Amino acid sequence: MSESPVIFNNLVLRDGHQSLAATRMSTEQMLPACEKLDNMGFGSLETWGGATIDAGLRFLNEFPFDRLDALKKACPKTPHMMLLRGQNIVQYAHFPNDVVEAFIHTSAKHGMDIFRIFDALNDPRNMKCAIDATKAAGKQAHGVICYTTSPVHSVESFIELGAELEEMGADAIVVKDMAGLIPPMIAKAIISGLKARVKIPVWLHTHETAGLGSSTYLAAVDAGVDAIDVSITPFANGTGQPDMLRMLATLDGHPRKPEFDLDVLDELRTHFTQVYEELGDFTSHRNEIVDSDTLKYQVPGGMLSNFRNQLKEQNMEDKFEEVFSEIPVVREALGWIPLVTPTSQIVGVQAMLNVKFGRWKNFSPQAMDIALGYYGTTPAPVDPEVQKLAAKQAGKEPITCRPADLKEPMMDQLRAELREKGMPDDDEHCVIHAMFPSQLEDYFNSDRKGKNLIKKPAESKAEPLVAKGSKRELALTIDGVPHQVTVEEL
Amino acid sequence: MSESPVIFNNLVLRDGHQSLAATRMSTEQMLPACEKLDNMGFGSLETWGGATIDAGLRFLNEFPFDRLDALKKACPKTPHMMLLRGQNIVQYAHFPNDVVEAFIHTSAKHGMDIFRIFDALNDPRNMKCAIDATKAAGKQAHGVICYTTSPVHSVESFIELGAELEEMGADAIVVKDMAGLIPPMIAKAIISGLKARVKIPVWLHTHETAGLGSSTYLAAVDAGVDAIDVSITPFANGTGQPDMLRMLATLDGHPRKPEFDLDVLDELRTHFTQVYEELGDFTSHRNEIVDSDTLKYQVPGGMLSNFRNQLKEQNMEDKFEEVFSEIPVVREALGWIPLVTPTSQIVGVQAMLNVKFGRWKNFSPQAMDIALGYYGTTPAPVDPEVQKLAAKQAGKEPITCRPADLKEPMMDQLRAELREKGMPDDDEHCVIHAMFPSQLEDYFNSDRKGKNLIKKPAESKAEPLVAKGSKRELALTIDGVPHQVTVEEL
Numbered sequence: 001m002s003e004s005p006v007i008f009n010n011l012v013l014r015d016g017h018q019s020l021a022a023t024r025m026s027t028e029q030m031l032p033a034c035e036k037l038d039n040m041g042f043g044s045l046e047t048w049g050g051a052t053i054d055a056g057l058r059f060l061n062e063f064p065f066d067r068l069d070a071l072k073k074a075c076p077k078t079p080h081m082m083l084l085r086g087q088n089i090v091q092y093a094h095f096p097n098d099v100v101e102a103f104i105h106t107s108a109k110h111g112m113d114i115f116r117i118f119d120a121l122n123d124p125r126n127m128k129c130a131i132d133a134t135k136a137a138g139k140q141a142h143g144v145i146c147y148t149t150s151p152v153h154s155v156e157s158f159i160e161l162g163a164e165l166e167e168m169g170a171d172a173i174v175v176k177d178m179a180g181l182i183p184p185m186i187a188k189a190i191i192s193g194l195k196a197r198v199k200i201p202v203w204l205h206t207h208e209t210a211g212l213g214s215s216t217y218l219a220a221v222d223a224g225v226d227a228i229d230v231s232i233t234p235f236a237n238g239t240g241q242p243d244m245l246r247m248l249a250t251l252d253g254h255p256r257k258p259e260f261d262l263d264v265l266d267e268l269r270t271h272f273t274q275v276y277e278e279l280g281d282f283t284s285h286r287n288e289i290v291d292s293d294t295l296k297y298q299v300p301g302g303m304l305s306n307f308r309n310q311l312k313e314q315n316m317e318d319k320f321e322e323v324f325s326e327i328p329v330v331r332e333a334l335g336w337i338p339l340v341t342p343t344s345q346i347v348g349v350q351a352m353l354n355v356k357f358g359r360w361k362n363f364s365p366q367a368m369d370i371a372l373g374y375y376g377t378t379p380a381p382v383d384p385e386v387q388k389l390a391a392k393q394a395g396k397e398p399i400t401c402r403p404a405d406l407k408e409p410m411m412d413q414l415r416a417e418l419r420e421k422g423m424p425d426d427d428e429h430c431v432i433h434a435m436f437p438s439q440l441e442d443y444f445n446s447d448r449k450g451k452n453l454i455k456k457p458a459e460s461k462a463e464p465l466v467a468k469g470s471k472r473e474l475a476l477t478i479d480g481v482p483h484q485v486t487v488e489e490l
Numbered sequence: 491m492s493e494s495p496v497i498f499n500n501l502v503l504r505d506g507h508q509s510l511a512a513t514r515m516s517t518e519q520m521l522p523a524c525e526k527l528d529n530m531g532f533g534s535l536e537t538w539g540g541a542t543i544d545a546g547l548r549f550l551n552e553f554p555f556d557r558l559d560a561l562k563k564a565c566p567k568t569p570h571m572m573l574l575r576g577q578n579i580v581q582y583a584h585f586p587n588d589v590v591e592a593f594i595h596t597s598a599k600h601g602m603d604i605f606r607i608f609d610a611l612n613d614p615r616n617m618k619c620a621i622d623a624t625k626a627a628g629k630q631a632h633g634v635i636c637y638t639t640s641p642v643h644s645v646e647s648f649i650e651l652g653a654e655l656e657e658m659g660a661d662a663i664v665v666k667d668m669a670g671l672i673p674p675m676i677a678k679a680i681i682s683g684l685k686a687r688v689k690i691p692v693w694l695h696t697h698e699t700a701g702l703g704s705s706t707y708l709a710a711v712d713a714g715v716d717a718i719d720v721s722i723t724p725f726a727n728g729t730g731q732p733d734m735l736r737m738l739a740t741l742d743g744h745p746r747k748p749e750f751d752l753d754v755l756d757e758l759r760t761h762f763t764q765v766y767e768e769l770g771d772f773t774s775h776r777n778e779i780v781d782s783d784t785l786k787y788q789v790p791g792g793m794l795s796n797f798r799n800q801l802k803e804q805n806m807e808d809k810f811e812e813v814f815s816e817i818p819v820v821r822e823a824l825g826w827i828p829l830v831t832p833t834s835q836i837v838g839v840q841a842m843l844n845v846k847f848g849r850w851k852n853f854s855p856q857a858m859d860i861a862l863g864y865y866g867t868t869p870a871p872v873d874p875e876v877q878k879l880a881a882k883q884a885g886k887e888p889i890t891c892r893p894a895d896l897k898e899p900m901m902d903q904l905r906a907e908l909r910e911k912g913m914p915d916d917d918e919h920c921v922i923h924a925m926f927p928s929q930l931e932d933y934f935n936s937d938r939k940g941k942n943l944i945k946k947p948a949e950s951k952a953e954p955l956v957a958k959g960s961k962r963e964l965a966l967t968i969d970g971v972p973h974q975v976t977v978e979e980l
Contacts, residue, residue, distance in 0.1 A: 181739075184740060185741075185742060186743055189743075211704060211727065211732075211736040211740075212704075214701060214704075214705050215674075215704050215708050215740050218674060218705050218709075219708075233782045237701065238779070243780065245782050245786070249671075249673055249700060249701075249702055249785050250673060252673035252675060253675030253676055253679075254675050262786075285775055285778075288775075288778075290733065290736060292735050295735050296735070
């Protein structure tokens, strides 16, 4: 077993604020921390990908490659890492190979070093093009195993998938526990099994949502994991990654504990505390505490809160338990797919439709596509009856090929479309246009390009709530929790 | 190593609300949960002791033995446990043996089964009388090791203390990690060391304050710990004990995982969520999340917040770091005492006085007493220069005997005082009168006896903040965290 210090990857610039502040941290808010982050000695900095590309363009008026350029310049020493949804790139649907290749080639050119590539169904065919393109660009391709529980998933099945990804050329295997539900003993079994089976490094990614994260990391470190993902408070713990100071304390006395400069870490914590306060409109108390409902229902934390909101919109709040117990029914019928973007949303909506209209009376278009193979091969076969119903409703036949094989190359058309709109037609604009056409156009036509929208203070026209110079004591209930609050006009 | 399921003690009725809701849970709020708690299969229920006796009398108008009677009647099957501060009983100063004996004898008569006995200095002489009295009453005496870090504390020194407590007749050894600062590896070393050394059971108590609790429990379970302390959300995690649902998930796949009825646990969670909302005036967001400052400063979470408040009252907020770095200086001079009630408060105040007036220019009376041996033997010798200064200021000489040996028996006098005041003079009233004379008198003379004070809604004379029927959206910063809040008059 490895006795070398475990590597820490730092995710504060991507997953940290995606999990805890609705992906709203701007490049401007990141830059003051960059030199310190770059000098700390992290294995990598996750700086891009996931929801940051969409959110940056949509809410912060940032062109995605500008952020990457700025962060690469500010953190030149540490490898940069991004999360990529395989053939979905950073969207929810499949793209043809030429767009995937152009995206990866362009990102590599702008400085991306490590592409962490996953598929929501764990179908390696959906990861292959991205892995190949990454290697062709001379960068590191990490193959991801999405952890889930079901009758067809087992420690052995995850190890098999790891071996398959290694054979496909992955430079490392990452076990991705997006829901934070791997118990320590299972993590130990998976990590030691992978370490015995593959020659490439094995990394573990988890979240503290259910309160298992740090003990699971400790078990993984015992089992020889090469690297783990941490963040920095307050963009850590809860629905985010375990905080690195806490993780260092957890490893106290452990032969694999790494060394970090705690004074610099303290400065970083002060900076990110300030940023967290600036992003107060997008943070939530519920995300900061251990969510026991996640443990009860065994689904990702984000899925639960979406679910509650959707049921509310549908006036179906009283059906929560009923809809909830429909989830395993839907998962089983759809071949026990993992619950991760975008499948968590798809399964949740379908469970709701089944309860509202009767089981399989009404398919969402996405659930139909999963049932018919348009997302890839499901972990177990789709229920043949459900597939038949889906085919009838969809008016199309099931497929067994790799879904993107049905997609025609798009790059030429994308370029033509951009030219027609009078926009730059370079690869950077083409790949963003492919995924986020209206957001890119809005951004391009906006006079606020590069200006951070959320930092503009709104002009308040309201009457003062409390007379200037006096205070008011109130009992307020926030997120269901009563608080004693003092209000004063500033 | 033991392969039998690890025992769970449940602390929701004592430490759970002491840590997370200022000890304000009333007997009335506990009773609906009792039958379920009693049937779950816990090793014990902590129902009494610590701050609950003081707080119940002071804030809830409950006579302490009435609560014990009610809870014992409602939970007849599971052993009841209480936390006892050795010769301090549940107060902050030493009492003569006859009061300690009467308290334990009376509590045993009212149904207390397990007395968990600690001393803030880890001086076994301060625990001996309580251990002997417990055994004489035919009940279980658990000897406590207060965990702390210092140059004179080591895994070996804790194991030595455990052996000494066993020799004194303790029925079990409890490692008490009041600050939640034992890292898993150290817990493993202490627990396995104790298991190898003593024949009696070894229990572990910790808090989730610093985010180490559940991984430390897991390591202790691996090392053969016999029982661990858990609670139930929302009176769990944060400054409280790890939540039991979370702890069960952490033990998934572990050969020592115990079995519990999760449906009943869910009902209990629903009940305590309701109680937590009722106690909203006494809960705090800060207590619910992992406190990284605890990790930075390595002191109990409660000490940090007291500290901040005291510095504020003294207009010394800008001196936080300076006062803080004085703490190890004070601890070293006072023989490296652990930081736990009451020593955490005493050390904090003395550090503040040292910064304000110059080092050792001004002793608090309690710090003087520690320096002169009036709290017992300190882990290391007190600095002779500091002791000399303390003796001069106090006008009294250092002692080396057990402090309570200097105390005259008090029970006859207490009884006479009660008779004089026209109050009942039974042992129950005597021991409470010994510790909380004015609170007992207030309670006795109040017409609100047995009525829960905090549940009385205060009459509001204020103008409406928002016009009846309308709502107001506000951004409020609470405990430094910005929130979006909707206010409406109800």
